[in-house]
Amino acid sequence: MEIPSKIGKYKILKKLGEGASGCVVKAEQEVIQRIVALKILFSSLLEEKPLIIKRFHREARLASALVHPNIVPIFEIDECNKMHYYTMQYIEGIPMIDYIKSNSIPIETRVDIFIELCDALALAHSRTIIHRDMKPHNVIITKEMHPVILDFGIAKSLIEEEQMTQVGHILGSAHYMAPEQAGPGNVGTYTDIFAVGVMLYEMMTGQRPFQGNNVKDLIMKRIQYAQKPDLLRPPSMKEINHEIPETLDSIVFRCLEANPKNRYQTAGDLLKALQQFRSEFCLTQTLDSEQNPSSLSVAVNKKASYFYPCLLSILLFILMISFSFWVYYGKQEFLSKAKGLQDIGSNKIQEVVKKITKK
Template identity: 35%
Template sequence: MVLRRLLDGRYLPEELLGTGGMGEVWRGRDLRLDRPVAIKVLTEAGLDEPMAAERFDREARAAARLTHPHIVAVYDFGTEADDSYLVMELVEGRTVAALIADGPLPVEQAVSIAMQACDGIAAAHVAGVVHRDVKPGNLIVTPSGTVKICDFGIARLPPAGGQNTLTGPATKLGTSSYMSPEQALGRPVDPRTDLYSLGCTLYAMLAGVPPFSGDPLSVLHQHVNEPPPPLRTRRPDVPVDLDALASELLAKDPADRPTDATTVRGRLAALLASSDAATAAAAPVTVAAGPPAPAGADRSPDGREVAGRGPAAPAQEVAPAPPARGPGTGRVPTRRRRVLLLVAAAVLGVALLALAAVTLLTPDTDPSVAEPAVPPAP
């Protein structure tokens, strides 16, 4: 499909960004408001899919209920000349799926992404919306690190006029690698369904692969019947508490999972805080002796001096290195210091007496003292 014409007299597609099974996403511009937008349109294959138009409508209605910094905003929805389209916030960045393709993520980054996803998921749940397809491909990370949840096309919406399901109660909706056991069995879903998918996503971010692999039917069977391989067997540096949280999120029975996304976010935040504290405790600490640093010393953005980056102090002001400290002490004991001073004074006195004797006993005409030595001629 080549989409170059104006939609609704205001939305101009400019560049194709990506193509899926039923739709295309274009970078475009809203000429009326003069702002960049993303335009999703159905392809010919999508037009032949009976539920595609309903999914477009559902995504628009779901996103219309949600205004949140961690959810991609939908601005408009319409149909023109057989083209159904969604106009959305244009988000620059990479999906988590693209990040995982480069390898497992650092623990802190994975936890941060999961925390932000929890914020968006919690906002959706408060509005009565269950996403039903939380996965790395539906999480976008901007260059600044902000996470945005997208694609509410199969979301479960609050009941309206007695109709709440997309197709039917036994229809399996979602992506097999990130699908909850209740979805695989065609059972009713609730907010804990999204938490299971978030657990699969967290697992994939840390291990580099989702918890289960194989053909789609095999993966669905494993979601329902098999425990996932312990995360720490694939990634030993994952903290024990984070491994435990991932296991709880991946519980087969929704009743065994955490109660809500806000609770999960709190536990992730505690893990991140403890990780930061451990990193700070392990970092070497430089204790400066003597007067405070001069006013011109470099400082970090939070106002602290940056070690080793201020102007160099004059050589005569550099204090000698202190003697090695014993365990539990910060300075040399006073009595020991007095003994050291007395010994030093005695040695100095003896040296002065020896120098005086040499001076008195040496004749003034000694050429070795009166003039410098001359090296022998070659």
């Protein structure tokens, strides 16, 4: 699809990405000089699939109803020269799929990202909205290390009576798809939980729990997983990364249960589990550091680094005063004053030692 240099009141700056039904571009709203992102629907699909426009409008409507710092805000939806688009806030950051490749991120930071992600998804679930396509490609990590959900392209309202998914048509991304999406079964908030579990597994280990040669193979394996979960269960995260606590491993594998009834039922439930793990993990780290001899050595060295400069300063002070007395009063008078100086110096040193040992 060829993108014009201008769409309505927006000057197109560059293409950011492209999917099956449209593309996203960076643009400037010239009147107020605001940088935004435009999601544009491919015009070639409009005649082939009449439901596309309806679904596109629904996506914008559902996303705009969710006001949350971890969900990209939608500004408006419009049409220009038969080109349908909606505008949203432009988010600076990197896609989570690229962020996952970094091995230098602490476990607690990764968990914090998913706590925020689940908090955003919990809002959607509380409004009876399921995403149905949660994946790292749809999440941006900002410079401040906050995740932002960008795409609600195939989101569904559980209270909408209108059926917009064609019979036999699979919606979702194969790597993150729950068994009930791949085969017979009803989707629900627990469907998003499965996808988030796959994302969390991938974030912690650098690899996906379910492998396949192609999309068809992945879908077939997901259907088989629903039938024989024990035989096709992925390896534990701890087998791949020994630093991962067993508690976190258990949380993720509850998300990945083949039977939807055995998973966390909503993002709010998963959020509570991750928050509890985060608190316990933080406490464990604190206790370990207090019991670690190397930490104690660092503390002692730190106190010593304060002590010796202070002691040297006091000794120099006493030496200068002593010399001044010697010059001014002479030898006999100096000896009579020396005991007083000794007491002052001793008291000063004791004060410094007390202050340092308290730190």
